[in-house]
Amino acid sequence: MNNLFKRDFTLVVIGQVISLFGNAILRFALPLYLLRETASSSLFGAVTACSFIPMIIFSLLGGVIADRKNKRNIMVVLDFTTAAVIALFYIALGKIPLVPLMISALMILYGISGAYQPAVQASIPLLTDKETLMKGNAVINMVSTLSGLLGPIIGGVLFGSFGILPILFIGIGCFVFSAVMEIFIHIPYEKSADDKSVFKAAVSDLRECFSFVKNEKPIFLSVLGILALFNLSLSAAMVVGIPVTVVQALGMSDTALGLTEAAMGLGGLAGGIIAGAAAQKMRLKNGYITLVICSLMALLMGIALLDAVPPIIGYIIITAASFGAMCTSTMFTVTLFTAVQQQTPPLLLGKIMAVIIAVSSCSQPLGQAVYGVLFDVLSELPYAVMIGAASVSLAVALCSKKIFARLESSSQE
Numbered sequence: 427m428n429n430l431f432k433r434d435f436t437l438v439v440i441g442q443v444i445s446l447f448g449n450a451i452l453r454f455a456l457p458l459y460l461l462r463e464t465a466s467s468s469l470f471g472a473v474t475a476c477s478f479i480p481m482i483i484f485s486l487l488g489g490v491i492a493d494r495k496n497k498r499n500i501m502v503v504l505d506f507t508t509a510a511v512i513a514l515f516y517i518a519l520g521k522i523p524l525v526p527l528m529i530s531a532l533m534i535l536y537g538i539s540g541a542y543q544p545a546v547q548a549s550i551p552l553l554t555d556k557e558t559l560m561k562g563n564a565v566i567n568m569v570s571t572l573s574g575l576l577g578p579i580i581g582g583v584l585f586g587s588f589g590i591l592p593i594l595f596i597g598i599g600c601f602v603f604s605a606v607m608e609i610f611i612h613i614p615y616e617k618s619a620d621d622k623s624v625f626k627a628a629v630s631d632l633r634e635c636f637s638f639v640k641n642e643k644p645i646f647l648s649v650l651g652i653l654a655l656f657n658l659s660l661s662a663a664m665v666v667g668i669p670v671t672v673v674q675a676l677g678m679s680d681t682a683l684g685l686t687e688a689a690m691g692l693g694g695l696a697g698g699i700i701a702g703a704a705a706q707k708m709r710l711k712n713g714y715i716t717l718v719i720c721s722l723m724a725l726l727m728g729i730a731l732l733d734a735v736p737p738i739i740g741y742i743i744i745t746a747a748s749f750g751a752m753c754t755s756t757m758f759t760v761t762l763f764t765a766v767q768q769q770t771p772p773l774l775l776g777k778i779m780a781v782i783i784a785v786s787s788c789s790q791p792l793g794q795a796v797y798g799v800l801f802d803v804l805s806e807l808p809y810a811v812m813i814g815a816a817s818v819s820l821a822v823a824l825c826s827k828k829i830f831a832r833l834e835s836s837s838q839e
Contacts, residue, residue, distance in 0.1 A: 434612050435553040435562065441607045442546065442569045445505055448600025449539060450577020452512070454687055455585045455593040458669060458680060460528050467670045467805075469525065471798015474665060475791035476529050480537030482784045482791075488541030489635075489780020490628040492548045493773060498611045500545040504538050505605035509598045511535060516594045544780040551767055551775060552614045560764045564702030567760050568695055575691025582684015635777040643769060645833050646782070649762070652826040653786030656717060656819055660724055662793025663815035667727070667808075668748060670801045675808045676737045676744075686745045693749035697756030708761050710834040716758040717823035721816050723751035728812030765833060 461470045491500060515531045546566065554562040584592045639646045668690075672683045701708060729735070730743035763779070770778045800811045 432553070437607060437611045438546070438549060438553065439565060439569055441501065441505075441604045441611070442566060443573060444600050444607065445501075445542075445604035446570050446573035447577055448508075448597045448604070449535075450573045450691070451581035451584075451593050452535065452597045454578045454581040454684065455590060456528065456532060458585060458673075458683065459590050460524070461669060461673060462680075463524060465674075467666065467674065467801040468798045470670065471666045471794045471796075471801070473525070473529055473532065475793075475795040475798070477532035477536040478787065478791040478794065480533045481540035482787050483540070484537040485540035485544060485780050485784040485787075486632065487628055487780075489544040489548070489777040489784075490631045491541070492545040492780070493631065493775070493777055494627060497545040497549045497552075497613045498608060501542060501608045501611075502605050504542045504545075505601045505608065508535060508538050509601035509605070511538070512594055512597045512601070516591070516598075519590070540784070543783065547763070547779045548775050549613050551772065559767060560760065561702050563764050563767075564698045564760050567701070567756055568698035570694065572691065572695050575688050575695055578684040578687035578691065580684075582679075582681040582687075585684075586680035631777055632781070635774055635781055638771075638774055638778070639781070643836065645829070645836050646766070646778075648829045649833055650782065650785045652822065652829055653782075654789045655822045656826075657787055658789035658793040659822060660720060660815055660819035662790045663724065663797050663812065663819075664727075664748075664751065665790070666794050666797040666801065667812055667815070668744070670798075671727070671731060671808050671812070672741065672744065674805075675731055676741050678737075678741055682741065686741070686748055689745045689749040690752040693752030694756040696749075697753040698760065700753070701757045701760035708757070710761050710765050711827075711831040713758050713761060713830040714823055714827040716754040717826060718820060719754040720751045721820035721823050723747040723754075724812055724816035724819065728809045728814075728816055731809035731812060769836065 457470060457474055460473055461467075464470070488500070511531065511534050515527070518527055550562045550566060551559060580596075581593055584596075668686060669683060672678045672686055673680075724747070726747040727744050730740040730747070732740075735743070766778060766782060767775060797811065797815070801808060804811055
């Protein structure tokens with residue numbers, strides 16, 4: 427591990443801690459502010475769905491740019507831009523109707539996030555060696571989940587006590603500080619020889635990317651299908667369902683919701699630690715087991731919402747299940763990303779990572795919009811929505827067994 431934490435990788439980690447913390451408190455507080463102000467799960471689901479669409483689009487574009495431009499400069503520019511967007515949101519708050527303002531702000535912020543992450547993911551193999559790559563991925567995932575742990579706790583306390591404004595100020599500070607930190611990072615970079623426009627380069631590079639997947643790694647397509655179905659059935663249900671059920675169905679406070687989302691962050695941190703410690707023992711062919719466990723955690727959430735379960739007990743069960751779901755999903759993510767990185771040529775790595783993130787997430791906005799409506803229509807039966815989501819995702823997880831076994835086999839060829 428000592429060989430891992432060299433100067434540049436350490437700076438990336440520190441920059442990620444600060445930037446992702448700012449991201450975490452904003453992602454917690456802005457949708458919660460909307461839910462509290464409108465009391466509509468349909469509107470909540472629709473707005474969060476809209477915010478995911480630019481993230482998907484820009485994660486593809488971000489992958490192309492990450493393979494052609496200096497990754498450090500991408501991170502610096504996007505962090506400064508995020509700080510500026512938050513400042514504009516603060517200025518417009520109260521002067522523009524909340525719903526269109528929130529949609530615009532979240533779409534821009536999620537779009538920036540989508541463009542940012544491929545640059546980070548593509549930089550990891552350049553700052554580590556083959557022996558420390560999985561540990562490097564685990565560290566970055568732990569940083570993400572640690573920020574996800576602290577963000578909701580602090581965001582919940584601040585939002586519940588003082589409202590949205592302190593969170594906006596903290597977010598601006600985080601992104602400015604992170605951008606300044608990232609200026610001092612050196613990531614190996616070779617300037618592209620051609621002078622194509624970004625759009626033409628994007629079309630050309632993505633065509634090359636899809637050609638590689640189709641001709642050399644067709645198993646990636648099957649993996650993408652499984653991930654997309656799982657995101658549609660379960661991830662979307664949890665993104666919409668956890669805030670709606672904790673705040674509306676169980677009647678808990680903003681701080682309580684913050685603790686539940688922090689439990690998810692803690693679960694992700696635990697999953698990253700386990701993935702890093704057991705890097706040599708984890709087998710991709712067993713990836714379906716982690717997806718099965720995630721589905722069972724969602725089933726527990728549904729049971730916790732039954733009328734016979736007291737609200738405080740239901741809240742504890744949902745919080746514990748959130749921890750378990752994130753722990754196993756993080757272990758799965760680290761293992762999968764490492765396998766993809768090892769099977770992909772360096773020049774295509776940013777694009778391939780972007781395509782995986784984007785395509786596997788493309789179903790999530792649809793799922794979020796649908797689950798928002800379902801939680802409104804079945805407001806007296808929220809357990810039915812979660813149990814139904816768990817059942818569908820369990821079927822998807824069981825169907826993925828052979829696919830992950832084939833992916834592991836292809837990495838050994």
